[in-house]
Amino acid sequence: MQLELRHLQAVCQIAEAGSLGRAARRLGVSQPSLSAQLRRIERVTGGDLFVRSRYGTELTPLGRFVLARARRVLSEMDALGTRTRSVAADAPLRLGCILLVLVDGLLEQTDISLSGREITVELEHSVTALARMLGAGRYDAIVYGEVNGHEVPLPEGAMVRTLIPEEPFSIRISAQHPLATREFIDLADLADESWMALVEDDDGGPEALVEACARTGFVPALRHRITDRKMQYALIARGRAVALSQPTAPEADGTVMRPLLGAPLSGRIRLAWNRSAIPPQQAELLYRAAACAYLANVDNNAFHRAWWDAHPELHPPCEPERLPPSDA
Template sequence: MELELRHLRTLRTIAEAGSLTRAATVLGLAQPALSAQLRRIERTLGGALFERGRNGVRATALGELVLERTRVVLPAVSELQQEAAEFARGRRQGERLRLGGTHGPLLGALVDRLADAAPGTSLTTRASWSERELAGLLAEGRLDFALAGTCGSAPPPDGTHLVWEEIAVDPVFVMLADTHPLARGREIDLAALADEAWACVPGDGCFADCFTAACARAGFTPRRMYETDTASCVHLVQVGRAVGLCRATFPSTPGLTTRPLAGTPLVWRHLLGWRPAGQRPGTAATVLALSRKAHEDAAARSDGYARWLDQRGEPAAAAHRRPGRASVSARGRDARLP
């Protein structure tokens, strides 16, 4: 006989009732039938679960172990059934999800996965360079979920009223023109880029401060920073006017090479945020799982990131583990990563 959830519920009822007679009444069974079922369960689990006496039954040591597990398993299964039903009901009713995100590969990948997972759901998107703006839209109920990011261990925006869950942590790579002398190396020392101009998209986190601090540790101060949109950053790198900083998941682009920085001086945390009062737990868990899968796929599609992970003997899913920490400083209007 294989142990089933109904058997765990039977054991819980016996323990709560304190006697087979009372438990049989609760379960709507004859006592002999309940006693026979208990014996089958005990044979399956390898020993007596209850000691029988004049005052009823008392759990044995094995019985206490099994009952302790039922206190975890049964509520978890009940919660799963409820969340699955709510998620399916939302799909049948044409659920609407409003997604926000900063510039990067994950927002489109998440939309693609949600469209497959919940084809009846109406999906809308909004992009912004500002994590604070996205947090405000979440708090106001104008977005359901937002993909954002922070540098190193910096806290997410509006951590008091919103839930932020980590999707993954990436090393920060450098973008170079294919013709750049350093583009042929496996990794690049930050100090070797001391004479370069830099390109990055705007942001309101602490990344620019962390980058400046990393450059100072490498012995130089960045001589110029072009803060502009992603397409302009890519163009400036392709024509050799600048080098750029990017997430390791940055997609392969003609005329452009991405390389890891030696020692991983900077890292980027991908986050998914939502307002707890505005979301069912099952929906949030599903969107978070799909976001992590979207990141894993993006990491696998990036040749440079795949090589970086392969050199460490790690699969793309290892990106969910933290490769390091970056310094944290006061936050103002700052650069961020394409």
């Protein structure tokens, strides 16, 4: 076997994630599959690249040597992808996103404000993967979230703007739940519930949830990890789980949304783009389109509309502008 780029990416992901389990989720493969791949890589490199400890995985001296060169090779390939992308000026604008509520209306908004340029939208379940793909030139721009002040590292050459500086997470529970009639729900009252694990595990969300629950005296039982919204909602409606949710999320049969008392968890939404692939004016139009897609969902829940109206300092501009004919 010869080493390929995907093998170098796997080594980098394991090193950055600090464990095989987290790296496997970010790469979208099973942990046994990644473990088997790592063993094949280590046979080629001639020794162990990582040792396991109770804290996760740690690099060996050989591992540090391979990691440094893997990063150099991947950086050169990223630069090649970015350069070729900038030459192809008429190529579609490729937008990568995590599963945010605004994604549902984003394509419609970009069709309105960025008329004249084809746009594709793809979903990922890892913020780290989005950032890496932005650097590699697979995406020209990404829309992603960060929880409780967590900051996602971005590749060199990326520009970033915050769309929504703050939105307090709410909770989705069964409409038959004893707490469903309350205006606000205290996090401490959810200590005995089964929780829906967050889809993204690298945006600061899991750590923020565990820390918030710890402050109220319990450890959340994260028993379900489901990426399909309809399956999530069905499980919650049956009283089998509760879940954190963006306050702009739509209603779902058999469930209700309630704000958390004291807003112990909040997120922000950001847009990043490759400045060599998207000129400043189109970046501004993309930003406004994403902002409009978010604002279209503010009225999904009355409690969020009230909170939003009370915080005008957080409001982004939302007036899509068309490109002048000369730039179309």
